[in-house]
Amino acid sequence: MKKIYLLVIVNLTFCLPKVLFAQSTTDTVVTLKQCIGFALRNQPVLRQAEIDEQINERNIRISLADWLPQLNSSNEYLHYFKGSPVTSANPAVVSPIDEYSSLGLQASQVIYNNDVLLAAKSAKYSRLYYKQNTVSSQINVVSDVSKAFFDVLLSEKQLDILNEDIVRLQRSLKDAYNRYQAGVVDKTDYKQATISLNNSIATRKQTQEAIKSKTAYLKQIMGIGADKNLLLSYDSTRYVSEATIDTNQQLNYNNRIEYQLLQTSKSLQNLNVQYYRWSFLPSISAVGAYDLVYLNTKFSNLYSNDYPTLYAGVTLSFPIFTGTKRLQNLSKARLQVDRADLDIVNSQNTINTEYVQALSDYKSNYTNWQLLNQNVDLAKDVYKVVSLQYREGIKTYLDVIIAQSDLRTAELNYYNALFQLLSSKIDLEKALGILNVQ
Template sequence: MKKIYLLLIINAVLILNASKMFAQNRADTLTNVITLRQSILFALRNQPAVKQASIDQQINERDIRIGLSAWLPQVNSSGVYDHYFKGSPVQSTTPGVVSSIDEYSSLGLQASQVIYNNDVLLASRTANYSRLYYKQNTLSSQINVVSDVSKAFFDVLLSEKQLNIINEDMLRLQRSLKDAYNRYQAGVVDKIDYKQATIALNNEIALRKQTSESINAKLAYLKQIMGLNTKNDITLSYDSTTYEKEAYIDTNQTLNVNNRIEYQLLLTQKNLKNLNVDYYRWGFLPSLSAVGSYNLVYLNTHFSDLYKNAFPSAYGGLSLSLPIFQGTKRLQNLSKAKLDVQRTDLDVINSQNTINTEYVQALASYKSNYINWQILKQNVDLAKDVYNVVSLQYREGVKTYLDVIVAQSDLRTSELNYYNSLFQLLSSKIDLKKALGTLAVE
């Protein structure tokens, strides 16, 4: 029966360890087709910079607990054993008689409790600000990841749209080449038209290859900032109509520097440095602790009889340590800490100016990209109408093939410019929200 119980216990332990290992090794998964939101959420879980910020937050929490642990009672034990080869003269209980003690041992328990200590007080006062700083630092990393992933996602989408436009243009060029060649065979035109069509088609084939390779490079960068294994294949899912709706943002919003995480970090740093000033300002105060000890002393001439009799002793009291003169070290540190605060004040002012400049630039970029997008959207419709009319007129012999090439080039350029302006607008919207401090971490 005992063996059965032992086997059950061993199996339970093995299953528990296996489940822990499985939980630790389970990797974050991602579908092959991803949206912008999915890519952002995956990056927030797996991007190394975000993970490092989270680990820094945990390390800081351990540092805080280490500092605050000094407020708790400190208990230590000690033990001593000495053998005197020539003996140790010890006064015996009989007056006038000296006996030689060969063996000595003591066991003790010491305890102390801090009542006031400047170092421990600083650890207590800085705990909340320190937690806030590392929490804000993690949020800053997350905001940067949201911005970087969004822009990289849009960059890949832009190249994919460009590739689609090039493929559509190649179909038109192939039709034009066929028409030009048939007209040449019919003797209506000379061979210049279909040779020009061949040149245009070859150029488009080369451009398609270049664009296709650029997509691979941009996808690799997107995987990198997402924290995704480069071996994983992903396809981006998007809806142009949805992105057109999401391109709008209220440009009448007022800038508030307090919304910027960079500014919040500086203010938290300043609070920590002000506490450092207080630490050196009150560094002349004494340290006070309650102390106590309990000891057992053993004496004998033979080791075998050493621990038969014990002589106990105990005490309790207060321990006071007062710094009298430290060679002006405290005053110098105090002056240095004050200068450090003044320097941070200048960082705060500079940050306000920088944030305002970033906002003005981001707002100007968004407004110009928005106007550009609206104009280029009209150009696409116009270029499609022109190409359809010119292509029909060429087949009827009214227009030359040069007119067809120009119309095709205008249509392709207008479509490329339109999508380029759309994704530039989306990227500038990200910059504007980041400058306003309203870019949400989803």
């Protein structure tokens, strides 16, 4: 029974990878660049930011429309049951004027208006603000997609290492069982081999499920449907070559999109100060109208004769006293500028902290990655020697298990360090404000 049990385990471990890793014909093979490109076109948050840009553009055009001539038509019909404007104003008129109508066309053109002037001045900064907001969303999308992509790759590399480890354990299990059958060793060796094999199979299953959840998150931030199957394509050699970055670059606050947004917001606040400062000036408009007035005693004859009027002129609206509202609004606008200055100072401190942390993480991850790369080569050499010595009867099976475990740990740690290094590089580029969104 024990022999049958061992054979079943061995066969299952050989067959499971083929079943579990059979690729669907509907899999979509994508690179990191393709994932980022798709996310920049389809990520809902980014599309919302682009829609916000369009909404802002419409708001600007709505505000600037007041600079254009305004043309309106007002028309009226009245029936007087008692009295009328004509008989009341001129008692000599004997016949009552019961029917009254007017058709009018009015035109106006703003010459100066503080509200319209503010809209014209703020249009530039408003467009810039929403454009920067879109860029900020793009930067976040690129960062999040890249990290999620590397996270999936890390789990896939861990899965590859576990598969290789399982192959080694299967071979060790066969060797231990054959040596037990030959009476060279007792049954402890192959039982230990079975335990190690079962543990690796369980770990592989956990990693497979982790890949599913991480891939689902990647698809979410890409804005891709859950029904699509992604198969990630990557060149590990290329990622190794791209893992380095110049750590001597100086931090420039102006490169950070968050800092740029605050500067633009402050510019808009300064325009509000100017608006309230000059709000005591009058509003001036040119006006004109053409009216047709109809009067008659009967409705059937109302529109038989018309009395036209035509005029043009200038209107001036002058705020004399507003209950100190203008002064209060001016003080409020100045306080908002002061608050914006403090936001900028706080942003500088935050950006500096983020940069220092990102740089420290990158440097430590880089050192860790270099050292762990050496450990992989050493662990491979140790495993080969110990495996040969075990077959010659020099080493115990416990030494083989330890060597196998060290090799697997070294490989897992290496790839974990590599992808942590790549993620920390993204954080450092984001902190420096040089993360490419193209």
